[in-house]
Amino acid sequence: MPSDSRDLDLGKFDEYMEALIRDWHAPGIGVSVVRNDQIVLTRGYGYRDAANLLSFTPSTLFPIASNTKLFTAIAAGLLVERGLLSFDEPIRHAVPSLRFYDPSLDAAVTLRDMLGHKTGVPRYDMIWDDSDYSTKELFERIRFMKPVAPLRSRMIYNNMMYEAVGHIIELMSGKPWDQFVRDEILTPLGMQRTLFTYGGAKADGQGDYALPFSERRDSDEFWQLPAPKDDERSPAGSIVTSLEDIARWSIMLMNDGVIDGKQLIPASVLKATLVPGLPWPTGMSDLLGFDTDLNGVYGMGRMTSVFRGHLLTSHGGNLRAFHSQVSYLSNEKIGVSVFVIGDHCAPLSNAIGFDIYSRALGLEATDWTARFRDFCIKAKATMREARERSVPRAVPNTRPSHDLADYVGSYEHPAYGKMNITMDGTQLQFGFRHIDLPLNHFHYDRFDTPDDEAKGAWSASFLTSTLGDIDRAAMQLDQIEAVFVRLATRPEADVLAKLVGTYETPLGMKIGISLNRDGDILLSAPGDPGEVLKPLKGLQFRSNDFPDVTFEFVFQDGRVTELRHWDAHVEIVWPRTGDAVPADTLEDDALLKS
Known part of the structure; x- marks a missing residue:
């Protein structure tokens, strides 16, 4: 341990860490300890790459997930x-x-x-x-x-x-978030091993970055989980950094923005992020059955609490297989950051810090790691047994309401984006984000994917319109039911152009069909503002305001001869009477631009 750590007695810390790596079967752990304005320790234990046995080093780049948030709060x-x-x-x-x-x-x-x-x-x-x-x-x-x-x-x-x-x-600044954080925070602090994407870590030239290994859910076998996306820049959680850089970050935070004798971040900005807001939820303490720290209150991008009578400032970060905790004792100016690889040993990101603080303060030892270990072993066994006991709860002897091919299509939610249902032979496939899994009939019009260890389990319930076609799919996302609307395929532009013209109702009213600026079919009658018709299939369209009202253009000898209009009770044929839309059909030119 470096000589500047002599005034901070951590005991036989390396032996302690080596025991944790062994007992928790942890792929790799990194620890940074600072005091006042000095780096006490930056050291890796185990491996940053468990497959190739590459060591975790002080320079290893590690995704810190939600510990990114304080960078964003300070930038704001x-x-x-x-x-x-x-x-x-x-x-x-x-x-x-x-x-x-x-x-x-x-x-x-x-x-x-x-x-x-x-x-x-x-x-x-x-x-x-x-x-x-x-x-x-x-x-x-x-x-x-x-x-x-x-x-x-x-x-x-x-x-x-x-x-x-x-x-x-x-x-407000004219700079993208990452450029602003780079220019205003990282460069002044000399945080040269701090990047904004996992892809940047992979491409930095040193090849020293952490890989996402964890135990399988039903065994102690290591496997490599999907890594964060290479190009994701997220103000909520994409920063990748090293133990050496996080040590400088911690020193700056503990000293109100001062590092290397210079005021690099205004103290007023840092103090604003510590102003107490709302209490931190205590659900995890209730689940564990014991408290680690008390009276947590969130500020902005970090929180304060009490650890064994001492004021603690902290924030955690969690991605799959990557877990971090950045914290310090505000009055004693002792800071600990812990990076942990492996979901099965995630609690070590907290427990190691608690143990270091207890050692540094000379407090009676509490075996935090043993407490967390007991909980993790029990949780893993409980979930494994639950999966083994799981039996289908489907209603027996049901079948889909449509042929499987009728479910194929793209469905869209305004917030969540697109979900794609495709067919591979006779097997439906579920596609959402970067997930691609088989989709199997469960009961009625509900279809489920397998419970994939990497991609999870997904369920979609398909819904029919009043016309009997599959037009929506519902999924449970974020504790709500999100309804995805099926996207119809619009005919090609040259086909749509042939539909433009004048059609006459049996009572002699002239109906105009035109194209608006977006290339959509616009139906208008004298004195009406016009209505965009939504594609249904082929040359069939649906009323946007009344979904059970549909229209179909009829082709004969290469040209449109009539427009059939029907709802649940009547069908009316409107013969085509002209290629142009009559002027008196449109209120003004603005209708064409709607």
């Missing part, structure tokens, strides 16, 4: 410091384009609410997680997120709010 604070934003005025004053689910939130939500998880809006992580949406596109989807609690009534962790703040930083 720098804009507050410059008068471009305010923590406590409604954010719409500075960013009118931000829309929430209802006008009451539009009028009241502040930047502090967003960074402090106080909006009352649930996580909606499936909008963000593993999507291909840009930060701007995620920002635009905030309006679909329905609150479940009144504003500022309880803390509900929300990654999407940090995505939105990342876009706000770009709007």
